[in-house]
Amino acid sequence: MSIRHGLLALLNGGPRYGYHLRVEFEASTGATWPLNIGQVYTTLSRLERDGLVAPGGADEQGRAVYTITEAGREELERWFSTPVAQNDRPRDELAIKIAMAVAGADVDVAAVIQTQREATMRALQELTRAKRAAADGLAQRLVIDSSIFKAEAEQRWLDHCEAVSKDASKEKKA
Structure with a gap:
């Protein structure tokens, strides 16, 4: 998962300063991906360079506050609407994406889940x-079986996420 998308998701909920982003990121992901504060500020600098966030002045304590730009919202929408490929998961990007969708503002969680499903x-x-095509090689078949089991488990987990969501x-409406 790119940290940049996680930060954009949090900024979509309103302006924030770096340390606040770090705390919310870790809270939203169950601390499965701890962030170094330096990573946060380096990523914010790159996001600003790329026109995805803008500095929004400072808060009452003098901390630099960042806001998401329209280009940042478009990038975030692209990320939420693009499924995560099985081989793009050095950390569980899908779990973090779902967590950020739930924690974020104005995200259709059901649509994110359905796109992935x-x-x-x-x-x-x-x-x-x-x-079926790998009739000869036991090793190849076992590797494919592993991928099949992971995909089946992911489908079950997505069903669970949908039900819990x-x-x-x-409960919120009640």
């Missing part, structure tokens, strides 16, 4: 075809 189903179908949404 469809991509995972396509991957599962491709893996099943590859397993719906229940939480009902």
